[in-house]
Amino acid sequence: MDPAQPTPDVAPPPGAVIASSGDVTEIELVLCSYCDAVHRRTQAAGGKTMRCATCHSPLYRGNGDLGAMLAVTITATIAFFVANTLPLLTLTSQGQQTRATLWRAIVASYDSQLPFVAVALTLTLLVVPAIELGLLLWLLVPLCLRTRPAAFHAVMAILQTLRPWRMIEVFFLGVIVAVVKLSGLATALPGWGLFGVAVMSFSLAALASFDQGALWRRAEELAR
Amino acid sequence: MTRGIDVGLATCHTCDLVVNMGAPARPPAGACPRCRSPLRFRKPNARTHVIALLIAATALYFPANAFTIMYTEQFPLRRADTILSGVVFLWQQDEWELAVLVFAASILVPLLKLGALAFLVIASGRGSTWRPHARTKLYRVLEVIGHWSMLDVFVVALLTAVVQLGQFARVAPGPAVLPFAGVVVLTMLASASYDARAIWDRGVLD
Numbered sequence: 001m002d003p004a005q006p007t008p009d010v011a012p013p014p015g016a017v018i019a020s021s022g023d024v025t026e027i028e029l030v031l032c033s034y035c036d037a038v039h040r041r042t043q044a045a046g047g048k049t050m051r052c053a054t055c056h057s058p059l060y061r062g063n064g065d066l067g068a069m070l071a072v073t074i075t076a077t078i079a080f081f082v083a084n085t086l087p088l089l090t091l092t093s094q095g096q097q098t099r100a101t102l103w104r105a106i107v108a109s110y111d112s113q114l115p116f117v118a119v120a121l122t123l124t125l126l127v128v129p130a131i132e133l134g135l136l137l138w139l140l141v142p143l144c145l146r147t148r149p150a151a152f153h154a155v156m157a158i159l160q161t162l163r164p165w166r167m168i169e170v171f172f173l174g175v176i177v178a179v180v181k182l183s184g185l186a187t188a189l190p191g192w193g194l195f196g197v198a199v200m201s202f203s204l205a206a207l208a209s210f211d212q213g214a215l216w217r218r219a220e221e222l223a224r
Numbered sequence: 225m226t227r228g229i230d231v232g233l234a235t236c237h238t239c240d241l242v243v244n245m246g247a248p249a250r251p252p253a254g255a256c257p258r259c260r261s262p263l264r265f266r267k268p269n270a271r272t273h274v275i276a277l278l279i280a281a282t283a284l285y286f287p288a289n290a291f292t293i294m295y296t297e298q299f300p301l302r303r304a305d306t307i308l309s310g311v312v313f314l315w316q317q318d319e320w321e322l323a324v325l326v327f328a329a330s331i332l333v334p335l336l337k338l339g340a341l342a343f344l345v346i347a348s349g350r351g352s353t354w355r356p357h358a359r360t361k362l363y364r365v366l367e368v369i370g371h372w373s374m375l376d377v378f379v380v381a382l383l384t385a386v387v388q389l390g391q392f393a394r395v396a397p398g399p400a401v402l403p404f405a406g407v408v409v410l411t412m413l414a415s416a417s418y419d420a421r422a423i424w425d426r427g428v429l430d
């Protein structure tokens with residue numbers, strides 16, 4: 001909770017790009033997105049959140065380690081495959097055991113004339129996370145190897161649009177509630193797929209705590 | 225406090241670059257030099273968008289709570305549950321932790337979002353100077369809890385899908401599922417449309 005210092009009331013020359021990349025000699029300014037207060041960007045120690053002196057909202061985070069972001073993305077990708085291939089839960093009823101993987105559940109709901117359920121599950125647990133993880137790898141792998149990824153701006157814009165709709169952690173809680181509710185009808189036990197969903201939730205949440213501006217700065221550095 | 229708008233600075237909403245717009249005029253013209261997105265000092269027509277989305281969400285709130293969200297059938301038991309009766313049923317089955325969780329996610333959070341956003345948009349529309357820190361904090365809380373209300377939709381979808389697989393009972397989603405998902409999505413859009421800077425502008429700009 002250490003607030004960044006507000007800057008003096010000196011306006012920079014018109015047309016100037018102020019907080020441009022990497023260049024240490026330039027004054028880097030930050031505007032609070034909650035109250036519009038002007039701050040001077042200071043070096044935040046790794047992982048620390050800088051807060052606005054006026055409204056105490058988070059301004060930016062100090063952790064912009066692209067290698068660490070890539071590592072977390074790879075973890076999330078592996079967890080994504082685990083979540084989608086191994087059973088989320090196992091049901092036992094009248095001596096009959098059913099392993100419910102996500103894909104089989106989608107197919108079953110589609111076959112029982114419930115296309116809305118099938119579409120909702122496909123979008124939230126398959127399509128949206130697959131696009132998000134794919135695009136993150138598309139950006140982070142080349143950036144870590146110091147080459148500029150193709151279509152950088154478009155990909156960043158898509159990722160920014162998708163981020164608020166990430167619901168994997170809600171789905172995780174949903175599986176747990178479903179397991180408990182099912183225990184009234186049959187014996188329900190959580191499976192390894194659920195572990196995959198949990199790891200995926202935590203790693204995507206961890207990814208949100210990095211400074212996204214680091215991607216822009218590295219891409220600009222490479223464009224020069 | 226020096227505001228960005230007072231000194232002609234705007235943040236790009238796509239790439240977070242701080243750009244000098246020249247004169248502190250509105251509406252500002254120009255695109256971000258880094259990513260070409262249009263630059264603005266404030267979210268355009270924020271108030272109108274929030275109010276419209278809130279009205280739509282409130283309209284859907286009633287069918288979402290009045291209609292059945294889930295049908296359960298396991299011989300000889302047959303149930304048609306609304307969101308509230310589902311919570312009560314969990315409570316009666318001594319799953320009180322779960323009942324509290326579902327109650328918070330499905331009933332408390334949507335109500336809180338509708339009420340708090342209406343309060344925020346009215347207060348900043350009137351240029352209120354009442355406790356700006358608390359109002360900013362309230363808005364940040366709304367941003368964080370927004371998508372958790374989707375919990376019940378996932379539970380119904382999962383139960384339906386899994387039970388079809390096991391074929392020992394029948395579970396089907398009811399007519400309340402779509403309006404309920406609508407409330408969650410519309411309130412998420414409404415809170416994303418609200419511009420918290422209006423709290424600190426004291427209504428001068430909006």
